[in-house]
Amino acid sequence: MSENALTPVLETSHLGIDFGGLTAVDEFNIRIAPTEIKGLIGPNGAGKTTIFNLLTKVYRPSRGVILLDGKDTRSMSPVQVNHAGIARTFQNIRLFDKLTVEENVKIGLHAHISYGMFSGIFRLPGYWKEEKRAHEKALELLDIFGMADQADVRADSLPYGAQRRLEIVRALATEPKLLLLDEPAAGMNPSETAELMNNIRKIRDEFQIAVMLIEHDMNLVMGICENIVVVNFGKIIAEGTPKQIQKNEKVIEAYLGSGKES
Amino acid sequence: MLANLINGISLGSVYAIIALGYTMVYGIAKMLNFAHGDVIMVGGYVAFCSITYLGWPPVLAVLASVVVCTMLGILIEGLAYKPLRNATSLAVLITAIGVSYFLQNAALLIWTSNTKVFPNIFANLPSLKLGGTQVAPVTLITVFANIVIMIVLTLFTTKTKMGKAMRAVSEDKGAATLMGINVNRTISVTFAIGSGLAAIAGVLLCTAYPTLMPTTGAMPGIKAFTAAVFGGIGSIPGAMLGGILLGVIEIFGKAYISTQLSDAIVFAVLIIVLLVKPTGLLGHKVNEKV
Amino acid sequence: MDKIRNLKKSTKAAFLNYGIVLLFFIVVQILANGGHLTNSFKGQLIPIVSYVIMALALNLVVGISGELSLGHAGFMSVGAFSGVIASMTMAGSVGNGGLRLLIAIVIGALLAGLAGVIIGIPVLRLNGDYLAIVTLAFGEIIKNVMNCLYVGVDGAGLHMSFKDTASLNMAADGKVLINGPMGATGVTKLSTFTGGILLLLVVLIVIQNLVNSRTGRAIMAIRDNRIAAEASGVPITKHKLIAFVTSAAIAGAAGALYALNYSTIAPKKFDFNTSILILVFVVLGGIGNMTGSIIAAALLTVLPELLRKFADYRMLIYAIVLILVMIATNNEKVRVFMRGLGKKGKDAEVKEEAANE
Numbered sequence: 001m002s003e004n005a006l007t008p009v010l011e012t013s014h015l016g017i018d019f020g021g022l023t024a025v026d027e028f029n030i031r032i033a034p035t036e037i038k039g040l041i042g043p044n045g046a047g048k049t050t051i052f053n054l055l056t057k058v059y060r061p062s063r064g065v066i067l068l069d070g071k072d073t074r075s076m077s078p079v080q081v082n083h084a085g086i087a088r089t090f091q092n093i094r095l096f097d098k099l100t101v102e103e104n105v106k107i108g109l110h111a112h113i114s115y116g117m118f119s120g121i122f123r124l125p126g127y128w129k130e131e132k133r134a135h136e137k138a139l140e141l142l143d144i145f146g147m148a149d150q151a152d153v154r155a156d157s158l159p160y161g162a163q164r165r166l167e168i169v170r171a172l173a174t175e176p177k178l179l180l181l182d183e184p185a186a187g188m189n190p191s192e193t194a195e196l197m198n199n200i201r202k203i204r205d206e207f208q209i210a211v212m213l214i215e216h217d218m219n220l221v222m223g224i225c226e227n228i229v230v231v232n233f234g235k236i237i238a239e240g241t242p243k244q245i246q247k248n249e250k251v252i253e254a255y256l257g258s259g260k261e262s
Numbered sequence: 263m264l265a266n267l268i269n270g271i272s273l274g275s276v277y278a279i280i281a282l283g284y285t286m287v288y289g290i291a292k293m294l295n296f297a298h299g300d301v302i303m304v305g306g307y308v309a310f311c312s313i314t315y316l317g318w319p320p321v322l323a324v325l326a327s328v329v330v331c332t333m334l335g336i337l338i339e340g341l342a343y344k345p346l347r348n349a350t351s352l353a354v355l356i357t358a359i360g361v362s363y364f365l366q367n368a369a370l371l372i373w374t375s376n377t378k379v380f381p382n383i384f385a386n387l388p389s390l391k392l393g394g395t396q397v398a399p400v401t402l403i404t405v406f407a408n409i410v411i412m413i414v415l416t417l418f419t420t421k422t423k424m425g426k427a428m429r430a431v432s433e434d435k436g437a438a439t440l441m442g443i444n445v446n447r448t449i450s451v452t453f454a455i456g457s458g459l460a461a462i463a464g465v466l467l468c469t470a471y472p473t474l475m476p477t478t479g480a481m482p483g484i485k486a487f488t489a490a491v492f493g494g495i496g497s498i499p500g501a502m503l504g505g506i507l508l509g510v511i512e513i514f515g516k517a518y519i520s521t522q523l524s525d526a527i528v529f530a531v532l533i534i535v536l537l538v539k540p541t542g543l544l545g546h547k548v549n550e551k552v
Numbered sequence: 553m554d555k556i557r558n559l560k561k562s563t564k565a566a567f568l569n570y571g572i573v574l575l576f577f578i579v580v581q582i583l584a585n586g587g588h589l590t591n592s593f594k595g596q597l598i599p600i601v602s603y604v605i606m607a608l609a610l611n612l613v614v615g616i617s618g619e620l621s622l623g624h625a626g627f628m629s630v631g632a633f634s635g636v637i638a639s640m641t642m643a644g645s646v647g648n649g650g651l652r653l654l655i656a657i658v659i660g661a662l663l664a665g666l667a668g669v670i671i672g673i674p675v676l677r678l679n680g681d682y683l684a685i686v687t688l689a690f691g692e693i694i695k696n697v698m699n700c701l702y703v704g705v706d707g708a709g710l711h712m713s714f715k716d717t718a719s720l721n722m723a724a725d726g727k728v729l730i731n732g733p734m735g736a737t738g739v740t741k742l743s744t745f746t747g748g749i750l751l752l753l754v755v756l757i758v759i760q761n762l763v764n765s766r767t768g769r770a771i772m773a774i775r776d777n778r779i780a781a782e783a784s785g786v787p788i789t790k791h792k793l794i795a796f797v798t799s800a801a802i803a804g805a806a807g808a809l810y811a812l813n814y815s816t817i818a819p820k821k822f823d824f825n826t827s828i829l830i831l832v833f834v835v836l837g838g839i840g841n842m843t844g845s846i847i848a849a850a851l852l853t854v855l856p857e858l859l860r861k862f863a864d865y866r867m868l869i870y871a872i873v874l875i876l877v878m879i880a881t882n883n884e885k886v887r888v889f890m891r892g893l894g895k896k897g898k899d900a901e902v903k904e905e906a907a908n909e
Contacts, residue, residue, distance in 0.1 A: 058783075079787050090779075090783075096773045103769055106769060121765070123761060152561075349878075349883070352618060357879070359622075363868075363870065
């Protein structure tokens, strides 16, 4: 890995947020290299999803800096952050239920389809050309997960596992530099999880992007993450390779102390 | 000037009582009960019939009106809103509009569109002289009723078990369920209280402005919702503050700007409040869960 | 035939709608030529087309954008009165009635669209219930303002006042166009059934092509999940505004068509009840379903004329149907029950499975 030589795709310093006097995340400092797969783990309620929400500007940070490819995202909206290169999936699936699978992916492609409202209404040549391109691109992306044959199915009639995969395809369609996956394997059986691991690796290799994932399935985390960040009570308690994390006493304590963890 | 201020406070106090019903239901069931204004109208008709046709004394008529509206509130909630507990706000709002239209048109069939003249139930009470201005007894009673209702409701929500349950449901329905609170019953009680208040507001409104039609409740209902938003939806003192301010603004608008545009002025207030401070004067912000 | 089978579902629905409108036009023409149409039905033709267009406009906001507008009669009003003013001022200069109707409709649409921008920019930041109530408020404000509006025309051009006709300060040859609460009087009827059908077809093309394009997809994505749409790089306010303003402009066009069918038209015609009536069309036809809107608006405009005996019960029945439709389409238990009745039982199982995990 040449990660140290390159500018990190994402770098945060002193990142934090308070909710009505309660500190949810504090002193969150990480660096993600351009093609790194990073795990973000921690007990329930540790603030993992809150961190994703900070990075994507769903929440406005109370303090700290987020540098995306060296650019400060301070003044960016969630939409601008996406255009700048962060895409994500959601812990509780958020698909466009009444749209088809293909249309869901085309929403991901929205910023990369270049015809305007009037070309659309009057069906000018730009509409036909760009829609054809978008259609082909959407099928190509769906094919990564073998979902091209379900392109015309309504998103809410997909089985649960397929919905999670569709969220990943949609995020990927926005052409991110960094892909944030919030519990991608939740609700999947072991064989589906194994396939997902392969696909995450394949996406990273093919698109040359960085991936950060929140996951409770330790087999998946330890299996594909090159580095892992452990948070508890909104703060980083450990950082390192899977091997280092498995031996880290603070981590073991955090997990044992918090009781059951799947 | 003083007369206008008194009129404004009087009208505002009626808005405040209606707004309390809106604010409680919005705070707890998270829905805009569009039919709330029409419950006021029903309250007015029940009191009217009790007095005019049955010859009941006003106190009994008010009581009858409260009982009927309370039951009506529970009935509406159970039949129309409860099946939509997990539906989108769009669906719930359209249903509420349906209920509103149902009540108005049912009233139209029962009582016809002819205007009924509401009797002055406080005719025997003396009026008060305040700096050369006559203050009608209905004004005094309205303001007094408003203050009593606010104090009682504040005590109810802070001191009683049901009141605490209401606040819990308004904070987090899921967590309240886990704490063993019966959410459905709590919402039902909220509708009962709101509708009972609507009955009182109906009688006061009709006494102050003694014309009664099937559409009597619609405008005051929408304006009272404006008042609730103005004061901060979900807040009891906010409803009172918003109601009185709105009443004063409306009366002054009528007196000094234009009679025809007074409604437009009230709605302009709503729009400005929502744009400048969507949480209202005394409300607080609720974060969306992601 | 194969070609038709390969078309997308949305494209098929679009062509179905054009077909319905054309069929309606042809049937009416044949009946009219044969002398089978009563005068009262002939009088209903343009209102029918106007309400169908209104229902389509509102469905764009309610069904496609997922926001409730309770003030669409206000946009219809803006279109109606600006259309009337435009047509009356042109009376001397543009001789052709059809051309004047076209210009009046375009002006009505532009001004209603402008009202949509003015209202939409501030209010579309609001969510759900608040947005609905603010559109209601704007609808009432428009009605109130129209009630106080006086417009006249003389050699020097248009005069406007919010007080009375005397303060218009017109020359002796001046003519009052809009007379406060009385509205427009002495309007030259310009609207024709054919003109209405052409407008309806144009509206259908605009709405359906918009919905089946990048922009429409974005609007529907925001409806289905605002946060996910934002995270996918779709600007929210811009797209909500496009839907809202397009809808307002179409409502304005419908207003102009409607108003120019009568010799007098008062502002109180476009009140909250009209907004609700159009909402009833949209809900009964199926939220988001354009074919449904067309049929529901047409039938519910014609039926009350045919069933005058039940006029007293009409709104009561509308109210009950509104409630029942919402419960039937939104209650989980009812939905599962309905699926169980139909052949789609499998669908519900998949969903329940997902919910259980």
